[in-house]
Amino acid sequence: MIADALGGVDVCLKEPVYEPLSGADFPAGRQKLNGPQALSFVRQRHDLPRGDLDRVVRQQAVMAALAHRVISGQTLSSPATLKRLEQAVQRSVVLSSGWDIMDFVRQLQKLAGGNVAFATIPVLDGAGWSDDGMQSVVRVDPRQVQDWVVGLLHEQDQGKTDELAYTPAKTTANVVNDTDINGLAAAVSKVLSSKGFTTGSVGNNDGDHVPGSQVRAAKADDLGAQQVAKELGGLPVVADASIAPGSVRVVLANDYSGPGSGLGGSDPNGVVSPARAFNLGSADDTTPPPSPILTAGSDAPECIN
Structure with missing residues (x-):
């Protein structure tokens, strides 16, 4: 009723x-x-x-x-x-x-x-x-x-x-390659998928070249964009009104050395919110x-x- x-x-x-x-x-x-x-x-x-x-x-x-x-x-x-x-x-x-x-x-x-x-x-x-x-x-x-x-x-x-x-599944991560390194976008997309982000499109950058690797989102303070940037080693977040809310566009340039690059990039250490750290530690x-x-x-x- x-x-x-x-x-x-x-x-x-x-x-x-x-x-x-x-x-x-x-x-x-x-x-x-x-x-x-x-x-x-x-x-x-x-x-x-x-x-x-x-x-x-x-x-x-x-x-x-x-x-x-x-x-x-x-x-x-x-x-x-x-x-x-x-x-x-x-x-x-x-x-x-x-x-x-x-x-x-x-x-x-x-x-x-x-x-x-x-x-x-x-x-x-x-x-x-x-x-x-x-x-x-x-x-x-x-x-x-x-x-x-x-x-x-x-x-x-x-x-x-x-x-x-916020949970990573709320963000669709589209990844594009702005380098000549074959398979880079696919490798980084796989990293983000393993972190719980929703997999979006993967391909080469068909837009303007960027001076450095970045995460583009509708707003610079977008929670999903900030989390993606953190997982990829601290990339800058750039506001882009053409990006749909709930999604991000990761642009990988020649300076990228984070997870998925094969260059020794490791997952960044970060503090996990107690409210989301439900099952850390041993579990069966x-x-x-x-x-x-x-x-x-x-x-x-x-x-x-």
């Missing part, structure tokens, strides 16, 4: 799903869900790569989408939408006596969408068993969780919510990959399982 009151929720799936127990039947890619569809979306737990952990991310994705609808002004500027939302909340949610839910909703307009984040603690084993062998449990390392929370809160206090939510095959940190600040929802 709440989803319908807000005009639906925008989500994105990495792969198509069909799971009759929950009623989940969705194509891959971005899509808008109505209320019943959103319910099936958040209920699915079977046939997901990480089981219940992915179901939690589904729920977070819907919450982030709903929060984005409210915070972006699409809701607060429409009296009719506000009225529908109030009616839906009153019929769907148990509220404490005396709590004005709509006053709370109006306060949300003071928030920036990027400051509303949903995160899942690091997990050691998503398919563990209790000591008596009778219950299925999720196992965690309490010290690891404590360190993760401290790091998360610290970086959030520093206004780095967007950095916390039961350790699930980390969950993404989702925010309510983007018009384009992150694709999830």
Whole structure:
């Protein structure tokens, strides 16, 4: 009901799903869900790569989408939408006596969408068993969780919510070769792919020659461009309005000696954010990959399982 009151929720799936127990039947890619569809979306737990952990991310994705609808002004500027939302909340949610839910909703307009984040603690084993062998449990390392929370809160206090939510997969890395070295762009593209960046086009530079190797992005402060530049040994980031948001163009010149060059370039040493260092150190095959940190600040929802 709440989803319908807000005009639906925008989500994105990495792969198509069909799971009759929950009623989940969705194509891959971005899509808008109505209320019943959103319910099936958040209920699915079977046939997901990480089981219940992915179901939690589904729920977070819907919450982030709903929060984005409210915070972006699409809701607060429409009296009719506000009225529908109030009616839906009153019929769907148990509220404490005396709590004005709509006053709370109006306060949300003071928030920036990027400051509303949903995160899942690091997990050691998503398919563990209790000591008596009778219950299925999720196992965690309490010290690891404590360190993760401290790091998360610290970086959030520093206004780095967007950095916390960033993952390399959000950036498509296009690599072009501006040298006579055969295979250089392909080798560097492979390095970036191994770091989790989405592989883009690979080829020779058909534009103007550059004086030095560089990473080009729509904005010089683009998080993805900065991360790519760091992984390639500290290349400069150059603003280029022709580059689509969410992608970068790596231009390799004759001065390039970083990873993939075959010239001894090594991965740069960098500090890993505690909020993303879920599973560093020893881990066995039961350790699930980390969950993404989702925010309510983007018009384009992150694709999830």
